[in-house]
Structures are given as structure tokens and as C-alpha cells.
Amino acid sequence: MERKTPTKQKSKKSKDEDAPVLYPKLEDEIFRELSSWSFTFPIRTEQPAQEEMKNYKEMGLVMAVKADEIPKFRKKLEALVSE
Numbered sequence: 001m002e003r004k005t006p007t008k009q010k011s012k013k014s015k016d017e018d019a020p021v022l023y024p025k026l027e028d029e030i031f032r033e034l035s036s037w038s039f040t041f042p043i044r045t046e047q048p049a050q051e052e053m054k055n056y057k058e059m060g061l062v063m064a065v066k067a068d069e070i071p072k073f074r075k076k077l078e079a080l081v082s083e
Contacts, residue, residue, distance in 0.1 A: 041062070
């Protein structure tokens with residue numbers, strides 16, 4: 001999910017950089033960090049947002065992670081889980 005930002009942003013690039021992202025699964029953040037490319041796309045949902053999430057919009061995320069990055073992923077996930 002990405003935080004909705006006011007429409008008074010100067011450029012699309014600064015809007016994307018300023019918007020915090022909440023990942024539904026902790027490992028998704030690691031995958032995105034290790035991905036060679038990724039993109040988001042809007043999702044239309046019929047479920048009303050919870051009160052604390054009303055300033056966020058749900059987005060789909062597509063990522064490509066090279067197979068040789070998987071050992072790094074496992075180490076980062078293990079470190080995250082052991083915290």
C-alpha cells in the first residue's frame with residue numbers, strides 16, 4: 001500500500017519518493033530491495049479502507065529477483081525474523 005499524497009506535488013518522481021510503502025508481508029520489502037526491477041499498479045477494491053488506512057491506496061507490486069539473489073534474501077529474512 002502506498003500513502004496518498006496531496007495533488008500539489010511538483011513532479012511524479014518526488015511524489016513516489018516521498019510516499020511511504022507498507023508491505024503486507026515483511027519479506028516483500030526484502031524482495032523489492034533485491035529485485036533487479038519492479039513496478040506498482042493501482043488496484044480497485046470494493047472493501048472500504050480501515051480508519052487508520054484511509055490515507056493509503058492499495059497497489060499491486062510486480063518484482064523480478066534473480067535466482068542468485070536468493071541466498072542474500074534468506075540471510076536478510078533470517079536476520080529479520082530473529083530480531
